[in-house]
Amino acid sequence: MNLILLFESDFIAGNLVRLSDRRMRHVLEVQRASVGDELCVGLDGGDIGRGVVTILSSDTLQMEVRFNKKPPPKLPLTLMLAMPSPKVLRRLLYVASALGVGKIFLINSRRVEKSFWKSPVLDPTIIRRQLIRGLEQSRDTIMPEVLIRPLFKPFVEDDVPNIIKNTLPLAAHPDAPEVLPRNVGYPVTLAVGPEGGFIPYEIDMFRSLGFRVVQAGERVPPVEAAVPFLISRLF
């Protein structure tokens, strides 16, 4: 936790916040702060700044906070991620949020196991918790949007044409003839398939909408590593 993300409900008066949850425990047990210490804080959806600890006991952290800096900019990226296994999804939400992805569509694909769509990880509370962990890691305050689209065809036909407007649309695919471009300097829409990849029909649909089908190299990284790997090349 490199930033303590604060919400309106944490404020007890003016610029005074009081915490008694896992954020308090982190400050107490991991950061081992004391009264008078300055901690990095951020306001949900707003600026980042410093909090001076005024009270710290085993059940209360009180800080006087001041915000003075914009959070880091989001990546100019919309991620369309074929629904991964619950375990991998949980980690990817955290990682994508930390890397600065602003918008994530969880999409279907033939090779997505149907049971994944019934996973409790899709509960908005759990999604939000993972996104918050990512923001705390990378000192950001702007919650990414996560949109769940369990029907491939209507999503691709009806929504994708608008989503990709004014972006470079790319579909990552293991055996693509073209290699992922580096450092593109332009907004990107990136579709990432499931373990095993998109099926040919799906790749054809992306291609027909103008997507360039690209590979990351001779090796196929696991999805959880592919996302940071692809993002790092692109930006």
Add this chain to the structure above:
Amino acid sequence: MNLILLFESDFIAGNLVRLSDRRMRHVLEVQRASVGDELCVGLDGGDIGRGVVTILSSDTLQMEVRFNKKPPPKLPLTLMLAMPSPKVLRRLLYVASALGVGKIFLINSRRVEKSFWKSPVLDPTIIRRQLIRGLEQSRDTIMPEVLIRPLFKPFVEDDVPNIIKNTLPLAAHPDAPEVLPRNVGYPVTLAVGPEGGFIPYEIDMFRSLGFRVVQAGERVPPVEAAVPFLISRLF
């Protein structure tokens, strides 16, 4: 599993292999192969090729195998990774192996929790299992070397000068003034700190040996994402 990694002990005669473990179950339940199908196989430490299924039952997979291709080259990278938590280490061994890292030193740092060095994940059998999963994912056959170095100072003073010879030595550090170079086209030794980063004393030691101290950007990715992120930039 995009490649079935085979060992000498799997051979029952000539080019005939018989499997009855999780590899067999994967072929049966995930790949859903049948007799006559061709599967991608690789020989531990050797070439990759194809295996034709000759017998497939609920407890036996038999294949006739032929090897005809070199595995993909390893990255020209030596990774020095501050010992992460057991959970993260397990994933990172898998990911680093899949990405083609050939040599990994697990090193100490002030901010590494002492208990991590007693984790069962450091058992050679468990390490090896994760490395094999990575090879199976990225169709490789050459086991990465994992070397455990729990004493920071003697390692850095006595071993690092030799390790970094003829490489570009880099230490990743959140607030470094210099930004990670892209696509370096040269062998690299990369030191990656623990959550919270190396302490100034450690960074100074790396610097005194000729390391360039570099950051990945304004955001600090979690260690598990930092490794693929950094590798993707560098190569």
